[in-house]
Amino acid sequence: MELEMRGAPVAKALGAKLAERVGRLADEGVVPTLAMIRVGDRPDDLTYERAATKRCEGLGMAVRRVVLHQDCAQEELLGAIREANSDPSVHGCLLFRPLPEHLDEAQACEELAFQKDVDGVTRASSFGVYASQSLGFSPCTAEACVCLLDHYDVALDGARVTVVGRSLVIGRPVAMLLQARDATVTLCHSHTVDLAGACREADVIVVATGRPNTLRPEHVRPGQVVVDVGINWDEENQRLVGDVDFEGIAPIVRAITPVPRGVGSVTTAVLAEHVVRAAERSVR
Numbered sequence: 001m002e003l004e005m006r007g008a009p010v011a012k013a014l015g016a017k018l019a020e021r022v023g024r025l026a027d028e029g030v031v032p033t034l035a036m037i038r039v040g041d042r043p044d045d046l047t048y049e050r051a052a053t054k055r056c057e058g059l060g061m062a063v064r065r066v067v068l069h070q071d072c073a074q075e076e077l078l079g080a081i082r083e084a085n086s087d088p089s090v091h092g093c094l095l096f097r098p099l100p101e102h103l104d105e106a107q108a109c110e111e112l113a114f115q116k117d118v119d120g121v122t123r124a125s126s127f128g129v130y131a132s133q134s135l136g137f138s139p140c141t142a143e144a145c146v147c148l149l150d151h152y153d154v155a156l157d158g159a160r161v162t163v164v165g166r167s168l169v170i171g172r173p174v175a176m177l178l179q180a181r182d183a184t185v186t187l188c189h190s191h192t193v194d195l196a197g198a199c200r201e202a203d204v205i206v207v208a209t210g211r212p213n214t215l216r217p218e219h220v221r222p223g224q225v226v227v228d229v230g231i232n233w234d235e236e237n238q239r240l241v242g243d244v245d246f247e248g249i250a251p252i253v254r255a256i257t258p259v260p261r262g263v264g265s266v267t268t269a270v271l272a273e274h275v276v277r278a279a280e281r282s283v284r
């Protein structure tokens with residue numbers, strides 16, 4: 001491996017540009033504000049909440065935490081979302097997911113005003129990603145993958161990119177964003193017949209399946225760039241691992257993102273950028 005593509009330098013560069021925009025908004029008396037709605041105490045929600053709070057506050061932005069009980073009723077959740085919608089001092093709203101089983105996640109997401117949908121969960125945001133229109137926002141993690149590749153000067157125009165995983169939160173939107181950057185995208189999933197073949201012919205591989213060791217040495221060749229979006233808890237070794245067999249693959253490919261300290265740390269910077277953009281749209 002020639003290059004370990006860590007997230008921190010990317011987040012730092014994004015943050016530097018953001019600080020200027022936050023400063024200009026402050027001159028107009030606007031503090032970009034993110035409301036985060038959490039139901040229960042899922043550990044990965046808490047991790048994200050902590051990281052997002054630190055990032056936003058570090059940039060001079062404000063966060064409001066709304067915490068609902070694990071057993072809360074759908075109406076209570078909808079009420080919290082409506083409150084964020086109608087509060088002019090809130091520019092962006094993040095609803096942690098997945099929600100507990102008894103709640104209707106699709107209905108909750110649709111309740112959110114698309115102007116404040118900084119994690120891209122509404123239909124308006126999805127259509128914006130699909131049609132390359134500025135309507136709502138892209139899912140932060142999908143956009144973080146593209147930011148990371150840009151930061152490390154990985155060419156996308158005409159590049160062959162294989163995306164593994166077709167989820168609505170990462171696989172499908174990242175395929176759309178990369179396609180909008182003129183990459184030739186192959187979208188693979190659990191029924192793909194020759195995954196190794198599809199991966200080996202790519203210049204860039206993005207892996208987002210939520211399964212450790214999805215990408216193994218037989219899937220890659222020298223010269224490739226690998227982005228690992230997975231965050232999985234390895235019970236046996238008591239550590240976080242991605243969807244990629246890092247130890248097996250890193251020696252073969254040209255560049256790879258680590259887990260932790262890879263894509264995840266860029267996600268919070270993208271979230272902050274979305275909140276600032278929402279605040280800018282609200283005053284212009």
Ligand SMILES: Nc1nc(=O)c2c([nH]1)NC[C@@H]1CN(c3ccc(C(=O)N[C@@H](CCC(=O)O)C(=O)O)cc3)C=[N+]21
Nearest residue numbers: 044045047048051095096097119260261262264265267
């Ligand atoms: N609507 C919604 N959108 C999400 O994007 C979403 C969500 N719900 N629910 C929870 C998961 C989890 N998640 C993380 C994002 C960044 C880090 C992150 O910053 N990780 C650091 C480590 C941070 C630490 O360990 O303290 C890293 O990878 O280096 C972690 C977890 C987003 N999620």
